[in-house]
Every structure is written in C-alpha cells, then in structure tokens.
Amino acid sequence: MAQPFLDDIRILDFTRVLAGPFCTALLGDLGAEVIKIESPDGDDYRHIPPISDGTGGLFLLLNRNKKSLSIDLRSDEGRRIVHELVGHCDVLVENFRPGVMERMGLGYPELSAINPRLVYVSISGFGQTSPMGNLPAYDLIIQAMTGFLDLNGDPDGPPMMTGESVADLTTGLFASWSVLAALLARERSGRGQYVDVAMHDCLTSFLPAALAQHFYGEAPPSRVGNRHPLGAPFGVFRARDGHYTIAVLNPKQFARLAEAMGQPDLSRDERFCDNGRRNENHEQLKQHIEAWSGTRSVEEVINALQHHDVPCSPILTASQAIASPQARQRGVLRAIDTPEGTRITTMTQPVKFSGMAASRSSPPPRLGADGRQVLSKVLGMDAGQIDILVRDGVLADER
Template identity: 35%
Template sequence: MSALPLSGVRVIDLTRILSGPFCSMILGDLGAEVVKIEAPGGDHVRGQGHKIDGLSWYFAGFNRNKQSLELDLRKPEGVAVLERLLARADILTENFRPGVLAKMGLTEARLNEINPDLIVVSVNGYGSTGPYADRPAFDFIAQAMSGYMATNGTPDTGPLRTAPPITDLVAGLYAALGAVAALRGRENGGPAQRVEASMMMSMMSMMAYLSSNALATGRDPVPTGNDHPIASPYGLFRASDGDIAVAPSTEVIVQRFMKEIGLSHLLDEPRFVNNAMRVQNRAELNALINAAVAGGTQAEWIARLNKAGVPSGRVQSLTEALADPQVAAQEMVLDVPHPGHGTVKMTGFPIKFSQTPLRVRHTVPDLGEHGREVLRAAGYDEAEIDALIANGIMGAGDPAG
C-alpha cells in the first residue's frame, strides 16, 4: 500500500482533553507519527465517558494513531527529554493557555534553538493576544461568546448550546489544516512558523450568512429554531408518522417541493410569491405545508421528494444514524481490535483518499505504552531509560491505562 499523505512527519503532541487531541488525531490519521506526551496519571479524558474493559471509548475516539509517553514536564529532566524529542520533530502541538510553554522554558527563541524547522501548532480559547488571552476556556463558554449560542433555539427557548463540543472540534480542524499548510510552506522554502487556532474565533468564522447579515445591517439574527432565518419554506414538517426535514434552498427547488405536495398554486399568491414574502408569512405557509404532508408517511415523502431533487430526510436518533446503511457504506463506524480491551467501536474517517485510504495503524495507546520505543528512537539507551523511570521522570507503561 502506498504511503499516507503525512507519512514521515513527526509530531510531538502535548495536547489534552479534546480540541488539541482532535487536531493531532487528524494528523495521525493522515499518516504522521504522533507521540502523545501525557502528564503523570494521563490525559483526564482517560477517566471520562463510558468504559469497557477499563478503556474509555471517549478517549479512544480521539487518540487513535498515536503513541503514548508518560513524562513529568514539571521537572527539568522531563523538559530535557521533551527537548531531545523536539530536536527531531516536524510539528509540536499544544493547547495550553498562552504563555505556559514559555514558563516551561520553551520560549519561541528556545524552540528555534532546539529545532529551527519546528512548526508549533497552538489551540487555545481566545487567541494569544487581546484582553481575553489569559482566560480559561471551555466549549460552552466559547459557544456563548462567539455569538453562536444566541442564534440557536427560538425566542421561546432562549439561547441553546449545540450538544457536540463544536468549538473544540472546529478549532481542532483549523489547527490541523494550519499544520498541513505550514508544512507545505516549509517544503516550498518558507520559514517554519507558529500556527494558532482558537475556539472562539474558529466558531465565529463558521457563522456564514448570519455574520454577513449582521455586519451589513447592524442587527442581530432572530433565533428561528429549525426554520431557516433567510429562506422559506425550510425546516421540519409533520408527516403522518413523524417529522421530515426538507431544505428547498433555491427558487427552483421550492417550486419542485410545492409541486410534489400539491401546493404549487400558492406560489402565485402575493403572500408567497417570492422568498421575502414567504419568510414574512412563514407561519401561515408552514401550516399549509403541514396539512398537505400529513397525508403521507415519512418514507413516502422522503422517497418522492428526493426523486424530485428536493433534499429531504428523517430526523434520526444518534444510534439510528450510526446504524444507517449509508454510514455503513462509507465505513464511518469502525470495529478496532485492541489487545486487552476487546473490540472498540469508533467513528471512521470522513476524508476519503482514492489511492491511500486512511486506516487505524495504531489502536488507542495505553498510558505510557510506547515510552521505551519512543526514547530508543530518539537515541536513548536502556540504562538512560531505566534511570528516567526510576527517578519518576517517565512512566513505565500502564497496561490498564
């Protein structure tokens, strides 16, 4: 099998919890050699979520394709080991608060001295400059402060968070993209540089037309729940056995939709003649559509509408979505054998490569599992490794991790 896109790239990963580990997992999935350096006791996520055979499936879902080294970076001997690893690395990923690396002695100047070709990828809450740079960050707070939460829900519910930790994930994605771009720039003769992605700013970049309209008008969008803020008809409609989601995003598709449900004549009426009027009279139009689709089942309408080119689907529970035949066809649920922990189920790879398909090369690592292997590759001999373990600088590897 051909090499994966990032084969040969070495990543030293100091991240923990979610945003940073998601970034480094993406790099590992793409073929990079990722060494996850964990503090004594390991990443906190190892103890969170549902466990089977002692393994957190939450942790497993974000830390595949990595090796684990347990290292005490509060001690200068631990930092010395880290520096030796960084000397042969391409990328350092971290998601400490801004300034923490410098307090460890790893200033920009020191990192450049260790390895002038090192790309430093930082994921944080608000960015490394500005009045909020030193604030602690969490997904819930970033959702609130980015304007994102205020656009969710309805006027009755008030602001609502999104269930997945979306700001962590978007920041992790941007950080991984930035890392790959910085690698490409370095290959083209440019400098090795620092890449930063913050949760709040990453989420703001995803606000799309909501930001555009707010910037143009100076007005906040009104939360519209499942209705589209600038398009109608659009949303959930009630068939005889439950809701269907319908997204007629253009005038042509609106016409197809209204024809299929027998209401095309309404588009000639002044109150529904164009999108602006339909948005203004949304409640009235939705009531008429609901009355029309109530005569058919979800399956009937979804088949009929999709055949007509109208995007539609059923609101599935998460377990239903994970068992969906399309998800199976896309191999988006993986059964990964893990020695000592049985088979671990996790989500698959959303990026598809035609010639170098992504795969799980390394199951989720036990805490410190690869310590000796990593240090041997960095030039340590067995006596040096034994001394680091004996002095509490490095973990010996915990099969129950």
C-alpha cells in the same frame, strides 16, 4: 497506491481533552507519527464516562494512531527530554493556557532555536494576544462568547447549546489545516513557524448567516428555532407520526415541492413567489405544508418529496444514523482490535483520496505504553538509561 501523505512527519502532541486531540488524530489518520506527551495521570478524557475496559470512550475515539509518552514535565530531566525530542520532530501542538509552555521553558522561541524547521501550533480559547486575558475556555464558554449560543433555540425560549462540542471540533479541524499549510510553507522557505489558533476565532468563522444579517441585513441576527434564518421552507416540519426536514433553496425546488403537495399554484402565490417573501411569510407557508404532511406518515411524506426531487430527510437518531447503510458504506467508523484483544470502534478522517490508501487505524495507546520504544528509537537511549528515568519518576512506565 501511494504511502500515507504524512508518513515522514513526526508530531509532538502536548494536547488533551478535545480540540487538540482531534487535530492530531486527523494528522495521524494521514500517516503522521504522533507522540502524545501525557502527565503521569494521563489525558482527562481517559477518565470521563462512558468507560470501556477502564478507558473513557471519548479518549478512545480521539486518540487513535498515537503513541503515549508519560513524562513529568515539572522535572528538569523531563523538560530536557522534550528538548531532545524537538530536534527530531516536525510539528508540536499544545493546548495549554497561554504562557504555560513558556514558563516550563518549552515556548516557541526556545524550541525553534533547537529546531528552526519546527512548526509550533498553540491552541487556546481566545488566542495568545487577547483582551480576554488568560481566562479558561471550554466549548460552552466559546459558544456563549461568539454569539453562537444566542442563535440556537426557539425565538421565545432561552439560548440553547448544541449537542456536540462544535467549538472544540471546528478548532481542531482548523488546527490540522494550519499544520498542513505551515508544512507546505516550510517546503518553500526551509523554516518552521508559530501558529496561534483560537477557539473564539474559529467558531466566529462558522457564523456566515449571522454575519450576513449583521452587516448586510435589515435586522440583527436572532433565534428562529428549527428553520434557516435566511430562507424558507428550510427547516423541520411535522408529519402525522413525527418530524422531517425540507431544504428548499430556489424557485425550481419550491415548484417541485408545490407539485408534490398537489398544490402547484402555491409556487405562483405572491406570498411565496421568491425566497425573500417565503421567508417573510414562513408561518403561513409552514401551515400549508403541515396541513398536507400532518395527515401522512414521515415515510409517506419522504417518498412523495423524493419522487419530486425535493431535498428532504427523515430525522434519524444518532444511533440510527451510525447503523445506516450510508455510514457503513462510507467507512467513517472503523472497528479495530486493541493489543489486549478487545475490539473497539473508533472514528477516522472522512475524506477519500485517490492517491492514498484508506486511513490507517491503530488503537489508542495505554498510558505510557510507548515511552521505552520512543526514547530508544528517537533518542537512542538504552534500557539502562530508561530504567533510571523510571526510577527517578521522570518517565511513567506502564510496566
């Protein structure tokens, strides 16, 4: 089995909170050495509940496979150390507001002059060139500004945010993808490049149904509640003791649904004879389906539908899904031990490669835990030099 794909790649990680750390965690899963640069106070997510043994759960999940180097970037010596580290790194990822890195003398022009092969990725809310200027951007703001928020919720209710930070996560995923693409380009050209990743851009690219309606439909996109805006039956339905989902997309699937319901003629009803008409007559179709399922338990409904090969599912809670045989067998979550002997559960990248062993998993770092090791290994500093940095407040040392 081959070594991890990125085991010769070193990443300087200036990110905090969610989008950036998710990006660099995915790269660390593939074997990259990720050196997380933190302020003496640490990443905000270290302090956000729920807390486990003094560390925020979100930090534990998103900062696996990383080393922590806590430097005061306000100091000249701190910035000098970064300049030296850049000469030994392949990638830099940051998610400050536009202009912050430049004001510290850590922008792409300065650092690429030190290392022309550097891939420099900037993650921001609206991009480095934007009419939104330098406004702060959290996930909720991006959901609102892209129209994503307006598409979620009941038709007669208010816009509804999603239960997870979808803008941050999609941005982190695109950012990790951009790093890999830029590294491949570097293999061909010999040079690194600057990569501008905007949360607004990334979440907009996750709106294909809304864009199809806007550009090619007869009505603008709008909230439709617990169903798909372009097809039916494709959504949430009621059973006697709860709710379940059906995802029917084509005539064969709808015919099988009608058979499962004991109403085969339903597939020949003019109101429901194709996807467009089923969508137009969704409420009438929903009444037929729920008249059948409303007298049955969710388990009975799912058994009947699966027997006829109709795409469907019970609606699990997050806790049920995490504990399911599917999640366990696929190994998307992994238990690992910290240096203190505490067992924690963290995520890993979800893709299985035939050419690489399972993603590595090392525990998230304690703040500043790896400063001495990184400065010694990468820059060749001796203990005395490092002690001076600690004495002067440039390096925060966990000891």
